[in-house]
Amino acid sequence: MSSCQSQPNAASSCSTGAMPPAAPFVLPEGATPLNVSDAVVSKVGAMLAEEGDPNLKLRIFVTGGGCSGFQYGFAFDDVTKDDDLCVEVGAISVLVDSSSLQYVVGAEIDYEESLEGSRFVIRNPNAASTCGCGSSFSV
Protein backbone atom coordinates (compact mmCIF):
# COMPACT_ATOMS: atom_id res chain seq x y z
CA MET A 1 0.00 0.00 0.00
CA SER A 2 1.49 3.27 -1.03
CA SER A 3 1.14 6.42 0.98
CA CYS A 4 2.31 8.51 -1.93
CA GLN A 5 0.40 11.41 -3.34
CA SER A 6 1.38 11.91 -6.90
CA GLN A 7 1.57 15.24 -8.58
CA PRO A 8 1.29 15.66 -12.34
CA ASN A 9 4.43 14.25 -14.04
CA ALA A 10 4.83 11.84 -11.19
CA ALA A 11 7.19 9.04 -11.92
CA SER A 12 6.49 6.09 -9.71
CA SER A 13 6.82 4.18 -6.55
CA CYS A 14 7.76 5.52 -3.22
CA SER A 15 6.13 3.23 -0.76
CA THR A 16 6.12 2.45 2.90
CA GLY A 17 6.29 -1.09 4.11
CA ALA A 18 3.34 -0.89 6.47
CA MET A 19 0.01 0.79 6.87
CA PRO A 20 0.39 4.17 8.49
CA PRO A 21 -0.69 4.32 12.14
CA ALA A 22 -3.45 6.67 13.25
CA ALA A 23 -1.78 9.98 12.48
CA PRO A 24 -2.12 13.00 14.75
CA PHE A 25 -2.56 15.21 11.71
CA VAL A 26 -4.81 14.39 8.80
CA LEU A 27 -4.43 16.23 5.53
CA PRO A 28 -7.69 18.05 4.83
CA GLU A 29 -9.57 16.53 1.95
CA GLY A 30 -8.63 18.12 -1.36
CA ALA A 31 -5.69 20.01 0.15
CA THR A 32 -2.47 20.18 -1.80
CA PRO A 33 0.16 18.98 0.65
CA LEU A 34 3.17 20.74 -0.89
CA ASN A 35 4.00 22.65 -4.04
CA VAL A 36 7.45 21.67 -5.20
CA SER A 37 9.04 24.01 -7.73
CA ASP A 38 10.85 22.96 -10.91
CA ALA A 39 14.05 24.47 -9.47
CA VAL A 40 13.87 22.01 -6.57
CA VAL A 41 13.25 19.06 -8.88
CA SER A 42 16.22 19.93 -11.04
CA LYS A 43 18.61 20.73 -8.14
CA VAL A 44 17.67 17.65 -6.11
CA GLY A 45 17.93 15.53 -9.26
CA ALA A 46 21.46 16.83 -9.81
CA MET A 47 22.44 16.31 -6.14
CA LEU A 48 21.11 12.74 -6.18
CA ALA A 49 23.01 11.98 -9.36
CA GLU A 50 26.14 13.19 -7.54
CA GLU A 51 25.35 11.02 -4.51
CA GLY A 52 24.77 8.02 -6.75
CA ASP A 53 21.93 6.66 -4.58
CA PRO A 54 18.56 6.47 -6.36
CA ASN A 55 16.76 5.63 -3.09
CA LEU A 56 17.40 9.03 -1.52
CA LYS A 57 14.48 11.36 -1.04
CA LEU A 58 14.33 14.97 0.04
CA ARG A 59 13.07 15.17 3.60
CA ILE A 60 11.50 18.39 4.88
CA PHE A 61 10.98 18.79 8.61
CA VAL A 62 10.12 21.37 11.21
CA THR A 63 11.89 21.67 14.56
CA GLY A 64 11.66 24.12 17.43
CA GLY A 65 14.27 26.86 17.33
CA GLY A 66 15.36 29.93 15.49
CA CYS A 67 14.41 33.48 16.37
CA SER A 68 10.75 32.96 15.51
CA GLY A 69 10.06 29.69 17.30
CA PHE A 70 10.19 27.10 14.55
CA GLN A 71 12.71 26.30 11.91
CA TYR A 72 12.71 24.32 8.70
CA GLY A 73 15.15 21.54 8.00
CA PHE A 74 16.14 19.88 4.74
CA ALA A 75 18.00 16.59 4.42
CA PHE A 76 18.33 13.54 2.23
CA ASP A 77 16.86 10.34 3.60
CA ASP A 78 16.71 6.82 2.21
CA VAL A 79 14.15 5.63 4.78
CA THR A 80 10.43 6.35 4.47
CA LYS A 81 8.72 6.17 7.85
CA ASP A 82 5.16 5.02 8.49
CA ASP A 83 3.85 8.49 9.23
CA ASP A 84 5.56 10.13 6.25
CA LEU A 85 3.71 11.81 3.48
CA CYS A 86 5.56 11.23 0.24
CA VAL A 87 5.07 13.57 -2.69
CA GLU A 88 6.51 12.63 -6.05
CA VAL A 89 7.35 15.36 -8.49
CA GLY A 90 9.13 14.58 -11.72
CA ALA A 91 11.97 12.23 -10.87
CA ILE A 92 12.24 13.12 -7.18
CA SER A 93 10.34 12.26 -4.00
CA VAL A 94 9.76 14.58 -1.07
CA LEU A 95 9.04 13.26 2.43
CA VAL A 96 7.34 15.10 5.29
CA ASP A 97 6.51 13.46 8.61
CA SER A 98 3.01 14.02 9.90
CA SER A 99 3.94 16.26 12.83
CA SER A 100 5.89 18.55 10.51
CA LEU A 101 3.23 18.45 7.83
CA GLN A 102 0.70 20.32 9.95
CA TYR A 103 3.02 23.35 9.91
CA VAL A 104 3.83 23.32 6.20
CA VAL A 105 0.70 22.03 4.50
CA GLY A 106 0.11 23.99 1.31
CA ALA A 107 3.60 25.52 1.36
CA GLU A 108 5.75 26.09 -1.68
CA ILE A 109 9.20 24.52 -1.65
CA ASP A 110 11.71 26.37 -3.80
CA TYR A 111 15.44 26.51 -4.46
CA GLU A 112 17.13 29.89 -4.83
CA GLU A 113 20.56 30.75 -6.10
CA SER A 114 22.04 34.21 -5.65
CA LEU A 115 25.34 35.91 -4.99
CA GLU A 116 24.84 35.33 -1.26
CA GLY A 117 24.47 31.60 -1.68
CA SER A 118 22.12 28.88 -2.71
CA ARG A 119 19.44 27.41 -0.52
CA PHE A 120 16.17 25.59 -0.24
CA VAL A 121 13.35 27.86 0.93
CA ILE A 122 9.78 27.37 2.07
CA ARG A 123 7.07 29.90 1.34
CA ASN A 124 4.63 28.91 3.98
CA PRO A 125 1.06 30.22 4.17
CA ASN A 126 0.87 28.93 7.76
CA ALA A 127 3.67 31.19 8.94
CA ALA A 128 2.57 34.41 10.65
CA SER A 129 6.04 35.93 10.52
CA THR A 130 9.31 34.88 9.01
CA CYS A 131 12.81 35.74 10.01
CA GLY A 132 14.45 37.83 7.31
CA CYS A 133 17.02 35.25 6.56
CA GLY A 134 19.78 35.33 8.58
CA SER A 135 22.32 37.85 7.55
CA SER A 136 21.27 39.92 10.51
CA PHE A 137 23.07 40.87 13.72
CA SER A 138 23.16 43.43 16.48
CA VAL A 139 26.08 45.31 17.93
Add this chain to the structure above:
Amino acid sequence: MSVSVTPKAARQIRKALDQRGGGFGLRVAIKTSGCSGYAYALEFAETPSPDDLQFESEGVHLLVDAKSLPLVDGTELDWVREGLNEGFKFNNPNATANCGCGESFAV
Protein backbone atom coordinates in the same frame (compact mmCIF):
# COMPACT_ATOMS: atom_id res chain seq x y z
CA MET B 1 40.71 48.53 9.73
CA SER B 2 40.10 45.69 7.34
CA VAL B 3 37.84 42.96 6.06
CA SER B 4 39.09 39.67 4.70
CA VAL B 5 37.93 36.48 3.03
CA THR B 6 38.81 32.82 3.50
CA PRO B 7 40.28 30.85 0.58
CA LYS B 8 36.87 29.15 0.08
CA ALA B 9 35.09 32.50 -0.04
CA ALA B 10 37.69 33.84 -2.47
CA ARG B 11 37.12 30.86 -4.76
CA GLN B 12 33.38 31.46 -4.68
CA ILE B 13 33.77 35.20 -5.38
CA ARG B 14 36.00 34.47 -8.37
CA LYS B 15 33.50 31.89 -9.62
CA ALA B 16 30.60 34.35 -9.28
CA LEU B 17 32.56 37.08 -11.08
CA ASP B 18 33.46 34.66 -13.89
CA GLN B 19 29.83 33.59 -14.29
CA ARG B 20 28.85 37.23 -14.42
CA GLY B 21 31.48 37.98 -17.05
CA GLY B 22 33.90 39.94 -14.88
CA GLY B 23 33.88 42.84 -12.45
CA PHE B 24 36.17 44.62 -10.03
CA GLY B 25 35.23 42.67 -6.94
CA LEU B 26 32.71 42.38 -4.16
CA ARG B 27 31.03 45.14 -2.18
CA VAL B 28 30.17 44.46 1.45
CA ALA B 29 27.66 46.86 2.97
CA ILE B 30 25.39 47.15 5.99
CA LYS B 31 21.68 47.87 5.93
CA THR B 32 19.55 48.55 8.96
CA SER B 33 17.02 45.74 8.89
CA GLY B 34 16.57 42.15 9.90
CA CYS B 35 15.52 40.88 13.28
CA SER B 36 18.77 41.85 14.97
CA GLY B 37 19.04 45.42 13.71
CA TYR B 38 21.60 45.20 10.93
CA ALA B 39 21.85 43.11 7.82
CA TYR B 40 24.71 42.45 5.44
CA ALA B 41 24.40 43.20 1.78
CA LEU B 42 26.67 41.78 -0.88
CA GLU B 43 26.85 42.96 -4.44
CA PHE B 44 29.18 42.94 -7.39
CA ALA B 45 31.35 46.07 -7.58
CA GLU B 46 32.48 47.76 -10.76
CA THR B 47 34.30 50.89 -9.69
CA PRO B 48 35.13 52.21 -6.23
CA SER B 49 33.20 55.30 -5.05
CA PRO B 50 35.04 58.21 -3.39
CA ASP B 51 33.99 57.15 0.11
CA ASP B 52 34.89 53.49 -0.39
CA LEU B 53 37.72 51.71 1.33
CA GLN B 54 39.41 49.00 -0.69
CA PHE B 55 40.85 45.80 0.64
CA GLU B 56 42.52 42.90 -1.07
CA SER B 57 42.35 39.43 0.43
CA GLU B 58 43.20 36.06 -1.09
CA GLY B 59 43.52 37.82 -4.43
CA VAL B 60 40.02 39.34 -4.51
CA HIS B 61 39.05 42.99 -4.21
CA LEU B 62 36.60 44.03 -1.50
CA LEU B 63 34.93 47.42 -1.22
CA VAL B 64 33.34 48.78 1.95
CA ASP B 65 31.76 52.22 2.21
CA ALA B 66 33.02 54.41 5.03
CA LYS B 67 29.72 54.32 6.92
CA SER B 68 29.54 50.52 6.96
CA LEU B 69 33.18 49.95 7.83
CA PRO B 70 33.02 50.41 11.63
CA LEU B 71 30.32 47.71 11.76
CA VAL B 72 32.28 45.19 9.73
CA ASP B 73 35.84 45.99 10.73
CA GLY B 74 37.73 42.74 11.29
CA THR B 75 35.09 40.63 9.57
CA GLU B 76 36.16 37.50 7.80
CA LEU B 77 33.87 36.39 5.02
CA ASP B 78 33.63 32.62 4.68
CA TRP B 79 31.76 30.29 2.32
CA VAL B 80 30.07 27.46 4.19
CA ARG B 81 27.89 24.50 3.49
CA GLU B 82 25.13 23.96 6.05
CA GLY B 83 23.09 20.87 5.36
CA LEU B 84 21.86 21.17 1.79
CA ASN B 85 22.39 24.92 1.65
CA GLU B 86 25.57 26.85 1.02
CA GLY B 87 26.37 30.50 1.26
CA PHE B 88 28.55 33.31 2.57
CA LYS B 89 28.97 33.58 6.31
CA PHE B 90 30.16 36.71 8.09
CA ASN B 91 32.45 36.12 11.02
CA ASN B 92 32.11 39.58 12.49
CA PRO B 93 33.85 40.36 15.79
CA ASN B 94 31.59 43.42 16.28
CA ALA B 95 28.40 41.37 16.33
CA THR B 96 27.04 40.42 19.75
CA ALA B 97 24.06 38.42 18.51
CA ASN B 98 23.32 36.72 15.25
CA CYS B 99 20.06 35.71 13.75
CA GLY B 100 20.14 31.94 13.46
CA CYS B 101 19.91 32.09 9.75
CA GLY B 102 16.64 32.65 8.70
CA GLU B 103 14.81 29.38 8.31
CA SER B 104 12.61 30.38 11.17
CA PHE B 105 8.96 31.29 11.42
CA ALA B 106 6.06 31.69 13.84
CA VAL B 107 2.56 30.34 13.59
